[in-house]
Amino acid sequence: xxxxxxxxxxxxxxxxxxYILFLIYPLIQGFRMSFYEWDLFSEPTFIGLANFTKMFNDxxxxxxxxxxxxxxxxxVPILVILGFLIALLLxxxxxxxxxxxxxxxxxxxxxxxxxxSIWVFMYQPNFGIISKIFQAVGxxxxxxxxxxxxxxxAIALTTIWWTLGFNVILYLAGxxxxxPSIYEAxxxxxxNSFQKTFFIAVPLLKRTHSLVLVLQTIASLQIFGxxxxxxxxxxxxxxxxxxxxxxxxxxxxxxxxYAQAMALFFFVIMFxxxxxxxxxxxxxxxxxx
Amino acid sequence: MKKLSxxxxxxxxxxxxxxxxxxxxxxxxxxLFSGGEGxxxxxxxxxxxxxxxxxxxxxxxxxxxxxxxxxxxxxxGGNPPDLAIMHRSSLVDYVERGALLPIDKYVSNSLKVxxxxxxxxxxxxxxxxxxxxxxxHPLVLYYNKSVLREAGLVDSNGQILLPKTFExxxxxxxxxxxxxxxYGVAIEDLNGLGERLWLTxxxxxxxxxxxxxxxxxxxxxxxxxxxxxxxxxxxEDLTTYVDYETARALFITGQAxxxxxxxxxxxxxxxxxxxxxxxxxxVPPFSFTDTxxxxxxxxxxxxxxxxxxxxxxxxxAVTFAEWLVNRSYEWAKAGHLPVVKSVAxxxxxLSLPLRENFIVSSExxxxxxxxxxxxxxxxxxxxxxxxxxxxxxxxxxxDDLVNTVKQVxx
Numbered sequence: 053x054x055x056x057x058x059x060x061x062x063x064x065x066x067x068x069x070x071y072i073l074f075l076i077y078p079l080i081q082g083f084r085m086s087f088y089e090w091d092l093f094s095e096p097t098f099i100g101l102a103n104f105t106k107m108f109n110d111x112x113x114x115x116x117x118x119x120x121x122x123x124x125x126x127x128v129p130i131l132v133i134l135g136f137l138i139a140l141l142l143x144x145x146x147x148x149x150x151x152x153x154x155x156x157x158x159x160x161x162x163x164x165x166x167x168x169s170i171w172v173f174m175y176q177p178n179f180g181i182i183s184k185i186f187q188a189v190g191x192x193x194x195x196x197x198x199x200x201x202x203x204x205x206a207i208a209l210t211t212i213w214w215t216l217g218f219n220v221i222l223y224l225a226g227x228x229x230x231x232p233s234i235y236e237a238x239x240x241x242x243x244n245s246f247q248k249t250f251f252i253a254v255p256l257l258k259r260t261h262s263l264v265l266v267l268q269t270i271a272s273l274q275i276f277g278x279x280x281x282x283x284x285x286x287x288x289x290x291x292x293x294x295x296x297x298x299x300x301x302x303x304x305x306x307x308x309x310y311a312q313a314m315a316l317f318f319f320v321i322m323f324x325x326x327x328x329x330x331x332x333x334x335x336x337x338x339x340x341x
Numbered sequence: 342m343k344k345l346s347x348x349x350x351x352x353x354x355x356x357x358x359x360x361x362x363x364x365x366x367x368x369x370x371x372x373l374f375s376g377g378e379g380x381x382x383x384x385x386x387x388x389x390x391x392x393x394x395x396x397x398x399x400x401x402x403x404x405x406x407x408x409x410x411x412x413x414x415x416x417x418g419g420n421p422p423d424l425a426i427m428h429r430s431s432l433v434d435y436v437e438r439g440a441l442l443p444i445d446k447y448v449s450n451s452l453k454v455x456x457x458x459x460x461x462x463x464x465x466x467x468x469x470x471x472x473x474x475x476x477x478h479p480l481v482l483y484y485n486k487s488v489l490r491e492a493g494l495v496d497s498n499g500q501i502l503l504p505k506t507f508e509x510x511x512x513x514x515x516x517x518x519x520x521x522x523x524y525g526v527a528i529e530d531l532n533g534l535g536e537r538l539w540l541t542x543x544x545x546x547x548x549x550x551x552x553x554x555x556x557x558x559x560x561x562x563x564x565x566x567x568x569x570x571x572x573x574x575x576x577e578d579l580t581t582y583v584d585y586e587t588a589r590a591l592f593i594t595g596q597a598x599x600x601x602x603x604x605x606x607x608x609x610x611x612x613x614x615x616x617x618x619x620x621x622x623x624v625p626p627f628s629f630t631d632t633x634x635x636x637x638x639x640x641x642x643x644x645x646x647x648x649x650x651x652x653x654x655x656x657x658a659v660t661f662a663e664w665l666v667n668r669s670y671e672w673a674k675a676g677h678l679p680v681v682k683s684v685a686x687x688x689x690x691l692s693l694p695l696r697e698n699f700i701v702s703s704e705x706x707x708x709x710x711x712x713x714x715x716x717x718x719x720x721x722x723x724x725x726x727x728x729x730x731x732x733x734x735x736x737x738x739x740d741d742l743v744n745t746v747k748q749v750x751x
Contacts, residue, residue, distance in 0.1 A: 092413065092417050093416075093417070093438035093439060093440055094438065177583060177584075177587050198583065200732065284531060285719075285723075286723065286726055287530060287726045287730060288723055288724075288730055288732050289723040289726075300715075300716075303409070303410055304715040304719075305716045306438070
């Protein structure tokens with residue numbers, strides 16, 4: 053028994069070593085760095101909590117944090133609900149079922165640069181297909197990415213198109229785990245398909261819901277690439293998100309300590325959100341499965 | 342016999358390898374060019390490697406979006422390239438942090454005197470030269486000939502009229518709007534608007550970038566005036582808020598009479614085959630401007646300070662850098678302007694299409710020199726967008742800008 057435990061640890065060592073080196077160690081260093089002023093080249097100077105007080109008084113920090121949350125609000129509910137509904141559809145007996153599964157997952161395998169470039173082209177005010185379609189039905193609106201009001205929803209739409217497939221796959225896997233005998237029993241009891249969906253599939257997918265919700269929230273909170281490529285944070289800074297601001301402060305404005313302080317704060321927010329969501333969706337006690 | 346020939350073969354190989362490889366000094370050269378610019382620079386590097394066998398330049402083209410991150414990481418990590426491209430506007434941030442090697446003593450005098458004064462000054466800090474500028478890429482004003490003709494902006498001989506002052510330019514835009522219903526000018530919403538045009542107008546209004554002590558500053562009143570001047574074009578519908586690609590598209594498809602763009606657009610217009618219908622001129626100053634200025638950044642060649650300085654490699658890098666600057670008429674095909682007199686006056690350069698029309702721009706070119714420029718730059722973009730979109734008044738924007746400058750440049 054003891055020998056087995058030892059070999060278990062031995063197997064863990066290669067992974068554990070890399071994990072400590074590339075995740076735990078940088079995390080501790082990052083934590084330390086947030087108490088320093090450091091421009092990457094000169095010696096870091098210890099400044100205590102100054103980075104944090106600066107952060108709480110920095111209007112741009114709060115603004116970018118709000119933009120990030122706004123993006124989460126715009127994307128997470130749609131990505132979770134739509135992902136579930138499409139998975140239901142793809143799980144039922146339809147023609148070309150496999151083809152549709154591939155089609156819905158396809159955008160997810162594209163790189164972010166390609167997805168964003170395609171969408172920027174489609175949003176193009178003068179010759180982009182989206183403006184053309186709207187013009188065809190009599191709506192002359194062009195400023196998808198150049199109007200501060202529609203820029204963020206436009207980026208959200210791109211993100212939904214791009215990442216929806218992942219949630220669909222997770223839900224499909226969950227749906228296929230539900231034993232057909234449960235549905236059979238329900239059919240015998242006279243349940244219709246609506247009832248089967250909402251009183252059998254929805255509750256039995258509790259674990260999948262919480263998984264998708266947490267993964268999606270974390271992914272949406274980390275929004276950066278799409279904004280960086282599609283709007284650069286504009287117009288008038290209305291799509292600038294927190295990760296972008298952290299990146300700017302660290303690598304472009306040479307304020308590593310301050311960037312680190314914000315990153316740490318953001319990490320805490322994400323951590324709390326994840327825990328609260330797990331609690332809410334799984335209930336407090338141990339889950340019976 | 343066989344043994345002997347083998348012995349000679351081995352000797353031959355040993356001699357060949359020691360002679361062949363120990364002689365050439367290999368230097369790594371990081372660049373951020375792609376497309377047409379990338380082809381030109383790669384061609385030049387290959388040419389240099391073929392022409393001589395003492396120095397071998399190993400070019401590593403990096404994606405421009407990632408370029409500065411990687412360069413910064415390589416410097417901090419202590420393993421930087423031997424030679425790299427850096428924008429003139431970024432020099433201050435790196436020079437003041439001691440990340441670059443002063444190259445004054447390695448650069449030949451003949452090259453130093455060949456540079457335009459303003460260009461060489463911009464690469465000099467504390468009377469030490471830190472970079473070799475390769476080009477200048479100022480903002481210029483392009484005009485679409487058919488739109489101007491349509492708006493009746495021609496003299497009695499049918500020659501197209503060009504604005505001599507910014508006021509005249511504004512009136513021309515108005516006339517285009519009235520006569521044709523088209524936009525007077527197309528301006529892209531990012532750096533073209535908030536940084537390049539804004540700074541050009543600010544300085545031509547007489548705005549200073551340095552106070553008496555040499556500290557970076559923005560004059561609040563002039564900043565406000567500059568915002569108001571730009572806003573005028575949007576309010577009167579002489580232009581519209583569009584991104585870079587759209588601004589270009591509006592201009593080349595004849596839906597706008599003028600556009601502000603960098604000289605690099607030249608190469609793009611040539612590729613699109615629209616050069617016939619397009620003309621180019623320096624950005625006109627105001628009628629009251631004392632010294633006309635125009636925004637213009639440069640690509641410069643720098644040597645990052647490595648933990649151990651290899652004298653031989655530094656010399657090789659400077660040799661190659663000088664060679665490159667002296668052949669900048671090749672580089673000018675990408676639209677950039679040469680910064681050394683011998684090239685700027687050469688027939689090779691002047692025979693390129695339209696070049697003689699805006700050569701004057703590089704002598705007026707400036708970029709702000711301030712530590713933390715990127716932060717001010719971001720703010721400039723954001724505020725000018727806010728003003729033209731109606732979210733901020735010129736007064737509020739000027740206020741915000743001055744506050745940001747105070748915070749960054751303290």
